[in-house]
Amino acid sequence: MKRLIIFLLAVLLLVASGCAKKTTRYQAEFLSLFDTVTTVVGYSESKEEFTALAGRIKDKLTEYHRLFDIYHSYEGVNNIKTINDNAGKAPVKVGRELISMLLFAKKQYYATDGKTNIALGPVLAIWHEYREKGISDPLGAEIPPRELLEQAAGHTDIGGIIIDTKASTVYLSDPGMRLDVGAVAKGYAAERTARYFEDEGVSSLLLSVGGNVRAIGGKPGKNGMEPWNIGIKNPDKESKDTELCSVLISGYSVVSSGSYERYYTVDGTRYNHIIDPSTLMPASHFKDVTIICRDSGIADALSTAVFIMPLEMGKKFIEGIDGVEALWVTGTGELVYSKGFKSFLKVDNEK
Missing domain, CATH: 3.10.520.10 (ApbE-like domains)
Structure with a gap:
């Protein structure tokens, strides 16, 4: 942390x-x-x-x-959760500030050779689920199955984040993609x-x-x-x-x-x-x-x-x-x- x-x-x-x-x-x-x-x-x-x-x-x-919230919706606000909820469905109209952050995050992806990847959401969600279960039930703690992680990794291509700066929209072309901007x-x-x-x-x-x-x-x-x-x-x-x-x-x-x-x-x-x-x-x-x-x-x-x-x-x-x-x-x-x-x-x- x-x-x-x-x-x-x-x-x-x-x-x-x-x-x-x-x-x-x-x-x-x-x-x-x-x-x-x-x-x-x-x-x-x-x-x-x-x-x-x-x-x-x-x-x-x-x-x-x-x-930047990935868990909650707010009245009158299109946020990261809104974008994730519409993955593979339709572009989401968002404010300039969110556009700027996503462009910044994509730039950092290339600057770090993919080490910092906001499109890693599907993999991070699996680890989050197993970590929360492991904390609440230490005796039953497990690591995620490899095949589950690899399946999720198939939906983490940052190229699937389509940002239209003129229309001020963001579209996740892969229905299985989820953004996580925690990094x-x-x-x-x-x-x-x-x-x-x-x-x-x-x-x-x-x-x-x-x-x-x-x-x-x-x-x-x-x-x-x-x-x-x-x-x-x-x-x-x-x-x-x-x-x-x-x-x-x-x-x-x-x-x-x-x-x-x-x-x-x-x-x-x-x-x-x-x-x-x-x-x-x-x-x-x-x-x-x-x-x-x-x-x-x-x-x-x-x-x-x-x-x-x-x-x-x-x-x-x-x-x-x-x-x-x-x-x-x-x-x-x-x-x-x-x-x-x-x-x-x-x-x-x-x-």
């Missing part, structure tokens, strides 16, 4: 740089979006001012939540929301959508604007150290994909929720992969893709992309950094 712990400084009153007015740190949390916890942290001159901004952020994220949705929503409020003049804010962290600028400190301090969770729940390290970011995103939250156990083996499209099985190279880059949507997509890749392949892949850094936690707990990752580390937390 893509999840980070946000370290928030205990200092409540700070003097904004270049301004005599005092600002206070405020935090808001929402539990109703993307089946996870959304956190907004900011500094404001009054609680009322921050509450109003946090409410508007929630409203914007709610729009994306409804658009990009939260990061994309966080990025688009951050950009919206940046355009409105917000210059300092920290947004975390289920651990998909996006910083707008830095935060006010005693010596002017300072980076946000973001803690990366230790995937080893039995360790006395709950965090691996802290990174300092201003205007960047931090996103993790891990095998330690959403999983179930069959005959002593853990099976996580991140499925390798080439094997149709959960990827097992790492405990966690963290990506740092400017765009939260890209970070979300890459964290999934790199989690699936073997280490050397992933390192070569990341080194070929400007402005992207990664941290791998191997199965033995070893930390492996891309060349520029350590430049983000808070020195006293480096391990």
Whole structure:
């Protein structure tokens, strides 16, 4: 599960740089979006001012939540569920925002050589069903039959997603295809929301959508604007150290994909929720992969893709992309950094 712990400084009153007015740190949390916890942290001159901004952020994220939902319908909204329900039947008229997200997701599919595939829905649905049954009935837990997975994989060709930008429609040409945008949705929503409020003049804010962290600028400190301090969770729940390290970011995103939250156990083996499209099985190279880059949507997509890749392949892949850094936690707990990752580390937390 893509999840980070946000370290928030205990200092409540700070003097904004270049301004005599005092600002206070405020935090808001929402539990109703993307089946996870959304956190907004900011500094404001009054609680009322921050509450109003946090409410508007929630409203914007709610729009994306409804658009990207694969399980629920909403009155007056054609969303991913609507598209899936009409697979092989008819094109669905959708808004420009949903068109943009799907075009972004298809671009990430090709950028990651198919590792991040929103058309993998039929395979993911099978694993989801078996995982839920295994969690509720551990003694009866099973992995899906291979033939069932292979049959579902026959309906995952991303070429079957027909997007007509002029008509603003989306059509799944294969009746058996189902979209699942879980590998990009939260990061994309966080990025688009951050950009919206940046355009409105917000210059300092920290947004975390289920651990998909996006910083707008830095935060006010005693010596002017300072980076946000973001803690990366230790995937080893039995360790006395709950965090691996802290990174300092201003205007960047931090996103993790891990095998330690959403999983179930069959005959002593853990099976996580991140499925390798080439094997149709959960990827097992790492405990966690963290990506740092400017765009939260890209970070979300890459964290999934790199989690699936073997280490050397992933390192070569990341080194070929400007402005992207990664941290791998191997199965033995070893930390492996891309060349520029350590430049983000808070020195006293480096391990």
